[in-house]
Amino acid sequence: MSKLPIISGKKVIKAVSKLGYLIDHQTGSHIILRNIDPLHRRLTVPNHNTLAKGTLRAIIRQAGLTVEEFIELLD
Numbered sequence: 001m002s003k004l005p006i007i008s009g010k011k012v013i014k015a016v017s018k019l020g021y022l023i024d025h026q027t028g029s030h031i032i033l034r035n036i037d038p039l040h041r042r043l044t045v046p047n048h049n050t051l052a053k054g055t056l057r058a059i060i061r062q063a064g065l066t067v068e069e070f071i072e073l074l075d
Contacts, residue, residue: 004056007074017033020036021063041063
């Protein structure tokens with residue numbers, strides 16, 4: 001299993017936008033993204049400077065990705 005990077009919420013949003021996620025709205029410091037593809041998944045990403053590892057892992061899982069696939073999106 002790959003090690004999770006320490007990244008910000010903005011970098012997570014930039015990575016998942018490559019999969020078709022668009023910003024729907026923001027509530028406080030949490031940005032809600034929706035997928036435009038038929039699955040219409042919804043992700044909530046905290047707009048923090050660093051995300052906790054458990055939070056990042058949950059976002060990756062909800063997006064239907066593996067850690068390795070997510071790390072490839074960061075490049």
